[in-house]
Amino acid sequence: MNHHPRGPVDSSRIPRYAGPATFARLPRLDEVPRADIAVVGIPFDSGVSYRPGARFAPTAVREASRLLRPYHPGLDAEPFAVRQVADAGDIAVNPFDIGEAIEAIEHAADELQADGTRLVTIGGDHTVALPLLRAVAKRHGPVAVLHFDAHLDTWDTYFGAEYTHGTPFRRAVEEGVVDTEALSHVGTRGPLYGKRDLEEDRRLGFGIVTSADVMRRGVDETVGALRDRIGGRPLYVSIDIDVLDPAHAPGTGTPEAGGMTSRELLEILRGLAGLNLVGADVVEVAPAYDHAEITAVAASHVAYDLVTLLGLGAAEEVTGRAGAGAAAHAAAPAPACAAAGERRQTAMRVGCCVWKHAQDGSPSGCPRRTPHASHTPACRTFRKGRGRCSAVRFRVDVGGLQALRGAARTAFGAG
Numbered sequence: 001m002n003h004h005p006r007g008p009v010d011s012s013r014i015p016r017y018a019g020p021a022t023f024a025r026l027p028r029l030d031e032v033p034r035a036d037i038a039v040v041g042i043p044f045d046s047g048v049s050y051r052p053g054a055r056f057a058p059t060a061v062r063e064a065s066r067l068l069r070p071y072h073p074g075l076d077a078e079p080f081a082v083r084q085v086a087d088a089g090d091i092a093v094n095p096f097d098i099g100e101a102i103e104a105i106e107h108a109a110d111e112l113q114a115d116g117t118r119l120v121t122i123g124g125d126h127t128v129a130l131p132l133l134r135a136v137a138k139r140h141g142p143v144a145v146l147h148f149d150a151h152l153d154t155w156d157t158y159f160g161a162e163y164t165h166g167t168p169f170r171r172a173v174e175e176g177v178v179d180t181e182a183l184s185h186v187g188t189r190g191p192l193y194g195k196r197d198l199e200e201d202r203r204l205g206f207g208i209v210t211s212a213d214v215m216r217r218g219v220d221e222t223v224g225a226l227r228d229r230i231g232g233r234p235l236y237v238s239i240d241i242d243v244l245d246p247a248h249a250p251g252t253g254t255p256e257a258g259g260m261t262s263r264e265l266l267e268i269l270r271g272l273a274g275l276n277l278v279g280a281d282v283v284e285v286a287p288a289y290d291h292a293e294i295t296a297v298a299a300s301h302v303a304y305d306l307v308t309l310l311g312l313g314a315a316e317e318v319t320g321r322a323g324a325g326a327a328a329h330a331a332a333p334a335p336a337c338a339a340a341g342e343r344r345q346t347a348m349r350v351g352c353c354v355w356k357h358a359q360d361g362s363p364s365g366c367p368r369r370t371p372h373a374s375h376t377p378a379c380r381t382f383r384k385g386r387g388r389c390s391a392v393r394f395r396v397d398v399g400g401l402q403a404l405r406g407a408a409r410t411a412f413g414a415g
């Protein structure tokens with residue numbers, strides 16, 4: 001933990017539109033001793049099957065990120081104050097050789113993560129997810145994957161090519177870098193080549209929450225189902241911006257009607273607070289098809305939420321309880337804080353209600369920790385002062401999420 005992170009440029013002194021853009025106006029990686037979290041661009045789009053142009057996304061997303069501010073009300077967090085977050089620039093990859101590009105991305109991700117830095121990557125097309133998954137798996141073992149996308153991206157080949165933006169998750173399963181007990185697509189929709197696409201996807205281990213499922217079941221139930229499937233596993237989140245409806249993200253390579261709203265996507269992400277997120281990407285922004293920065297603004301906010309989630313850390317990290325979902329779900333007494341001065345940093349990791357208590361300077365003893373999605377009914381209860389943090393036992397799934405879990409399981413066709 002860096003106790004004095006260098007934050008973004010002060011936009012009350014230097015106008016937001018002045019100077020070169022880094023993500024959220026944060027320092028460059030070479031301007032800080034080290035980073036807890038780095039945002040890195042991969043300007044690569046040689047793996048696309050339809051519209052090209054995602055190579056221009058890192059620049060566009062940085063420009064659109066100038067308006068991001070340091071406090072995140074939805075998660076009650078100041079991500080840049082408790083963690084050193086920096087912009088690591090772009091990984092320079094060969095646009096003429098996909099194999100070489102994939103190797104270069106994996107190597108660069110290894111180097112960036114060498115001293116524990118966690119990455120939020122701005123693609124690039126979805127091909128980049130494969131080397132990024134390889135890199136996180138080397139550090140954390142096979143990871144759970146939440147894959148937000150209109151498409152499955154588990155096809156086998158295009159024109160005989162194995163490494164494209166439509167195939168990374170099949171390759172990841174074949175290579176054993178992902179945990180096949182905890183793979184989920186969210187937001188899929190649109191026509192497929194055939195029913196067999198779905199059968200093969202299921203055989204690889206993926207569960208599907210379609211775009212229509214999200215609409216019918218709502219955010220909270222969706223979050224409950226996803227959290228249940230992930231448990232305490234190391235989690236990688238991959239977000240193809242085409243998961244959003246073209247109304248919310250027109251600037252992308254393979255748009256499909258009937259997608260999620262940016263509000264739904266951001267709220268689902270906020271519901272992941274406390275999970276063991278180890279890395280994330282936002283891919284497939286194609287600025288040439290964008291209008292008024294709609295897509296780039298959406299991508300910049302999605303990346304901001306991912307940075308914030310990485311900064312909050314995992315419930316296990318807070319409690320010192322290692323292990324999988326079963327351990328995280330088991331009720332356990334929360335440990336005491338070492339000192340009042342540490343309350344804020346600790347609370348920042350676990351969600352809204354503890355942080356609220358720390359801000360208020362109450363209670364006199366140590367606030368207990370209760371990791372959960374900040375928007376859940378349980379949290380609102382705490383905000384109204386009807387609950388007492390000191391009486392709470394540690395559970396990842398609390399309140400409304402638990403009640404919804406049974407019904408939500410059907411999203412995966414599981415018992």
Ligand code: MN
Binds near residue numbers: 149240
């Ligand atoms: Mn897609």
Ligand code: MN
Binds near residue numbers: 126240284
């Ligand atoms: Mn994709």
